[in-house]
Amino acid sequence: MRNPFARPRRTPLLVTAGAVAAAVVLAGVGDLVLEHVARGRIAGAAACRLRPSGPVSAGLTGTLPGLRLLTGDVGTVRIAARDVRRDGTSLSVAAELHGVTTGGAIAGGTATATLAYGQLAARMGSRAAGLRPSGDGHGGLVLTGTLAGIPLPLAVHARLATAGGRLTVTPTDVSLLGRQFTVGGLAADPRTSALAGRLGPQSVTLPQLPGGVRLVRAVTDSEGLRLDLALTPGATSGTRHGCTR
Template identity: 50%
Template sequence: MRLRRTPLLVTAVVTTSVLAVAALVDLGVEHTAQQRVVKAAACRLETSGPVSAELTGTLAGLRVVTGNLGSVHIDAGHVRRYGTDMDIAADLHDLSTDGTISGGTATATIGYDQLQERLAGAQTAAKGMTVGGDGSGLTLTGKVGTLGIPVTVHTRLSTGADSLTVTPSSITVLGQDIAVARLSTLPGAGNLARQLTPHTVELPDLPDGVRLVSARPDTKGLTLALDLSRQTAGAAGPKCT
């Protein structure tokens, strides 16, 4: 019986050894591929901040020989666009070794401190107010009027394919919530009501195939959700390898 089982044992040992070697090779190739993705992402995003990449598919490393890395998750910090620093997170599908993709999604998070800096240079009624979020929209908190009454302005966020609109919806003053639509009917509040109008920010420099789909505030700042189509593949930009 032992003699008959010997070939089976040898086969099992050989198979296990081959799988172990394949796994080690896969890990080595995967690490190299991830470093290439990191280098290319840092170049294309033109960021000096931290960049990381993870191949999320099975046996991702061995897929390199086919020219398709599968699904990849990328994180990049301190990417500067529109004069503002932001953190980028992207999930790309069917990423090829020449940089094309079949699609994906991404988020760009702008910290409240960055929004605060932009607001400081704005010539609006919101200048000097503190930017925050309430889970559904941005908030602006500060003092208004000659008496310096504390006020919090609540807003709604809406998006177009390449634009973001911030619409004041209500204010909180002296513990009461008042709809912006009612402000003009209150004594002495007409001037404030006229200043609380919708404001649209155009994002004209989005690459081809990139579409803004939503915006929401979170604990870190304002997060813009983006959809990446197949047309993103081969988009113009710095030559990166």
């Protein structure tokens, strides 16, 4: 006969709870270890392909990203690299790759490559005519300074367009002596037509993009000229520079 005053046995319940807790802890530890190793390998592979002078970082998203690696599915990966050299220009690159597998394939992704304003000025060369590029806060470009032959400081507002691997800078408005003029208005006035003639569209060659990477648009932000890019599944194929990861 069961003793009505005996305490109920909780050992099986405690053992079960302990086992579940241990499994969760072990899964978490295993996930952290796998994720750490994966991030290191991904960063290494990105560094091998991008060859930056600055640091490279990689991050995995989603739940239990490390344990997903056991199925060959990495998921979404974010990569950032500083001082990536292309065609004599230093770029800061940030990419988000989707559908990444442990074999190195991707389903697609997006990226940005940013040229600092000093780098853009160097790429424009004499075409900037002594004016310094900066952002206008709305994605457009502003060139400020003293135009050669014009002893007055001015600000030239320009719109940006891209085609065929080139950036076209088209001045639209000029701020001079506290007044705003359109380039068309300057061209129509004989007194300022010479100035307008020096403010025509300028074409700048952009750094060459690797295969599978398409330029979507170019805009300015606080860091410089930002190239928004789209990546296709073929963007990571090949063993360039001897990279096999």
